[in-house]
Amino acid sequence: MHRYRTHTCGQLRETDDSTTARLSGWCHRIRDHGGVLFVDLRDHYGITQCVADPDSPAFKLVETFRSEWVVRLDGKVRRRPAGTENPDMPTGMVELYVTEAEVLGQAAELPLPVFGDQDYPEETRLKYRFLDLRRERLHNNIMLRAKVVDSMRTRMKGAGFNEFATPILTASSPEGARDFLVPSRIHPGKFYALPQAPQQYKQLLMMAGFDRYFQIAPCFRDEDPRADRLPGEFYQLDLEMSFVTQEDILGTMEPVYRGLFEEFAKGKAVTQTFPKIAWAEAQEKYGSDKPDLRNPIVMQDVSEHFRGSNFKVFARMLETAANRVRAIPAPGGGQRTFCDRMNSWAQGEGQPGLGYIFWREADGKTEAAGPIANNIGPERAEAIRVQLGLKGGDAAFFVAGDPAKFARFSGDARIRVGKDLNLIDENRFELAWIVDFPMFEFNEEDKKVDFSHNPFSMPQGGLEALQTQDPLTIKAFQYDLVCNGYEIASGGIRNHKPDAMVKAFEIAGYSEDTVVERFGGLYRAFQYGAPPHGGMAAGVDRIIMLVAGEQNLREVALFPMNQRAEDLLMGAPSEASGKQLRELHVRLNLPEK
Numbered sequence: 001m002h003r004y005r006t007h008t009c010g011q012l013r014e015t016d017d018s019t020t021a022r023l024s025g026w027c028h029r030i031r032d033h034g035g036v037l038f039v040d041l042r043d044h045y046g047i048t049q050c051v052a053d054p055d056s057p058a059f060k061l062v063e064t065f066r067s068e069w070v071v072r073l074d075g076k077v078r079r080r081p082a083g084t085e086n087p088d089m090p091t092g093m094v095e096l097y098v099t100e101a102e103v104l105g106q107a108a109e110l111p112l113p114v115f116g117d118q119d120y121p122e123e124t125r126l127k128y129r130f131l132d133l134r135r136e137r138l139h140n141n142i143m144l145r146a147k148v149v150d151s152m153r154t155r156m157k158g159a160g161f162n163e164f165a166t167p168i169l170t171a172s173s174p175e176g177a178r179d180f181l182v183p184s185r186i187h188p189g190k191f192y193a194l195p196q197a198p199q200q201y202k203q204l205l206m207m208a209g210f211d212r213y214f215q216i217a218p219c220f221r222d223e224d225p226r227a228d229r230l231p232g233e234f235y236q237l238d239l240e241m242s243f244v245t246q247e248d249i250l251g252t253m254e255p256v257y258r259g260l261f262e263e264f265a266k267g268k269a270v271t272q273t274f275p276k277i278a279w280a281e282a283q284e285k286y287g288s289d290k291p292d293l294r295n296p297i298v299m300q301d302v303s304e305h306f307r308g309s310n311f312k313v314f315a316r317m318l319e320t321a322a323n324r325v326r327a328i329p330a331p332g333g334g335q336r337t338f339c340d341r342m343n344s345w346a347q348g349e350g351q352p353g354l355g356y357i358f359w360r361e362a363d364g365k366t367e368a369a370g371p372i373a374n375n376i377g378p379e380r381a382e383a384i385r386v387q388l389g390l391k392g393g394d395a396a397f398f399v400a401g402d403p404a405k406f407a408r409f410s411g412d413a414r415i416r417v418g419k420d421l422n423l424i425d426e427n428r429f430e431l432a433w434i435v436d437f438p439m440f441e442f443n444e445e446d447k448k449v450d451f452s453h454n455p456f457s458m459p460q461g462g463l464e465a466l467q468t469q470d471p472l473t474i475k476a477f478q479y480d481l482v483c484n485g486y487e488i489a490s491g492g493i494r495n496h497k498p499d500a501m502v503k504a505f506e507i508a509g510y511s512e513d514t515v516v517e518r519f520g521g522l523y524r525a526f527q528y529g530a531p532p533h534g535g536m537a538a539g540v541d542r543i544i545m546l547v548a549g550e551q552n553l554r555e556v557a558l559f560p561m562n563q564r565a566e567d568l569l570m571g572a573p574s575e576a577s578g579k580q581l582r583e584l585h586v587r588l589n590l591p592e593k
Contacts, residue, residue, distance in 0.1 A: 010046020287411025292485030491536020
């Protein structure tokens with residue numbers, strides 16, 4: 001017999017009745033029923049109920065067992081007595097009658113329980129992550145992660161991609177966040193950078209003629225905490241293709257993403273044909289470039305109904321050509337209490353308020369109510385209702401001003417209305433492509449034109465557009481894939497022509513010398529026969545979070561850091577010794593406390 005087990009704790013069935021078995025695992029739960037001890041023994045594969053009564057030679061030892069002790073139990077498999085079966089467990093029709101026991105590892109008092117799903121402080125969970133990972137929900141999430149990654153690999157290979165690993169120690173790159181720098185011991189005063197993404201390497205693979213590349217790539221960004229990204233490091237499904245248009249890439253990857261979600265959807269509906277929504281249209285209709293399309297609310301421009309009206313606040317705003325008034329329809333929201341609650345919410349968000357009209361049925365007629373309706377009159381209010389397709393019992397909220405400045409707030413208001421009125425269908429994965437991103441944007445902080453997305457993307461119109469158009473009007477061959485309000489993938493057709501690459505970076509304030517210095521490998525490669533190419537990268541952690549039904553990325557990662565980018569389990573970051581610093585030729589200049 002094997003030293004530790006003949007079966008796993010998820011393996012025994014009715015067909016094993018009357019056989020001898022040896023199990024090893026953790027004491028998940030221990031129950032004393034009138035002197036008969038029940039031990040639910042758990043390992044990676046499942047749980048088996050084990051029983052010891054006073055007649056068992058192992059009874060005295062089993063009495064000493066405590067939660068999370070690691071033990072070995074020998075005994076005879078038997079059917080559970082009638083009425084005690086558990087059909088919800090794979091092993092629930094049998095139990096192990098214990099005849100011999102051994103303690104393999106005792107456990108101290110637990111800082112958090114493994115049995116059950118109680119909510120514990122994040123600091124405790126991360127410090128004792130090895131215990132947290134024993135909990136069923138988290139354990140299942142990590143196994144789901146492994147299955148999703150396996151499926152990604154299978155699907156990508158099936159689509160003709162080859163997996164290559166790119167370097168981890170590399171040069172600094174302008175991906176939009178700070179690099180993690182690694183001092184070089186043998187090159188004093190010089191530093192490697194951990195890759196924010198394998199962007200340049202995957203493009204160089206296309207220069208090298210490999211045609212279709214992918215990898216599950218670790219990426220490192222020293223950026224401030226974000227709710228939708230793990231601090232420090234994350235993983236992405238990275239890919240690149242040669243001799244392709246934007247439509248080729250979307251057409252190749254859409255079946256991969258759709259199939260991935262369908263495989264793990266657990267009955268939820270998945271979008272069959274992903275709509276393509278222009279970036280500007282997404283901002284106008286949803287107030288976001290990552291709209292949650294499960295929310296049926298679509299915002300509309302209602303400026304003309306307020307132009308020259310007696311609602312002077314909006315009418316005066318509209319005297320400025322760039323300003324607009326947008327309406328957020330609220331089907332079923334036509335109660336003053338709800339409208340007032342939304343207004344209070346807006347004030348809590350730092351806004352002066354949120355204007356509204358609500359409609360009610362009276363004497364067979366639909367009447368508009370609220371301060372705005374009283375100011376603009378029944379005809380204008382009715383025209384707004386008709387345009388928005390609303391009826392009695394519905395409402396509309398309004399935002400006004402420069403759309404570029406109110407877009408985010410209007411998008412947040414749309415989400416809030418959808419959630420509060422239960423309009424969002426939680427049983428769907430709604431996916432869509434967002435296309436036609438602006439190539440550049442104006443950086444208000446630095447008062448300069450900057451890249452708005454990926455700096456290596458091809459502008460629509462190529463070099464001619466860069467030379468002749470206002471940079472802020474140039475669109476790029478860039479695209480995102482969004483799902484249920486999250487950006488889950490991003491990519492573009494690459495700017496593979498050296499003169500166009502230099503011109504694009506010049507517009508963003510980089511000289512040709514800087515381009516050659518910082519991206520010399522890529523720039524040189526473009527001189528020696530560069531194929532048209534493009535690709536994208538999908539957030540592995542974010543996709544797994546969605547299919548797992550979790551709200552936090554830390555629930556699907558093995559050993560995440562906290563929001564201060566600290567690894568509480570391993571104690572990172574930690575101080576370096578004087579010897580280490582001397583070897584690296586590094587001297588500390590710490591801020592004053």
